[in-house]
Amino acid sequence: MTGLLEGKTAVITGAAQGIGLAIAQRFVDEGAKVVLADMNADQVATAAAAIGPDVAVGVAANVTSADDVAAMLKTAVDRFGSLDVLVNNAGITRDASMRKMTEEQFDQVISxxxxxxxxxxxxxxxxxxxQGSGAIVNMSSISGKVGNFGQTNYSAAKAGIAAMSKAAAKEVAAKGVRINSIQPGLIRTAMTEAMPKEAWDSKMAEIPMGRAGEPDEIAKVAVFLASDLSSYMTGTVLEVTGGRYM
Structure with a gap:
């Protein structure tokens, strides 16, 4: 059976672990070739090798550098012949109350x-x-809808991603390029599992489905937005939260 992304080439940022790695693996399962990009050169090379050298390549990239981003995208074209999908997933947190947050912490997260x-x-x-076609999937967060204590930087950035995706989608829709975003809720990753138990429990209490999501549950939505299943969708924001903040 042909995969949903057969013959497509995708670039995924922040792909050395967590949600980004799950997206890369799911894309390959659906027939895509993938470029995994991450700040951690060794880790992303290892991740790509584990997926398979014929279908995946790892590159070191700092997404705040236009040169790095251009090189990352060029790798897809040079290695696999096209750029059909981009998933902008790379991210960091620098949590602190607004009173204690430094300008540097704000600037880093926004950047x-x-x-x-x-x-x-x-x-x-x-x-x-x-080329007259393509799909871009941008990773927002439910924090960009609701606003989390201690995340004035992160919530602002994630809300900005959702709005920016809509504006960009209007500019390129007539050229055959679709841009959508995903707002994950509480997803079980190394980052969230490092949270204090009381913080984890309080977030769990807000989820009607009564559990955290898994990285692959975000990856499956990314496949939907990257594939022709969502051919008439652009500028949308999909919440994947287990019902949190309905």
Missing amino acids: VHLKGTWLGTKLAADIMRE
């Missing part, structure tokens, strides 16, 4: 999430509009 996603979207759209 990686918002500027990084903007650079990826801008440069990928330039390539995709020339």
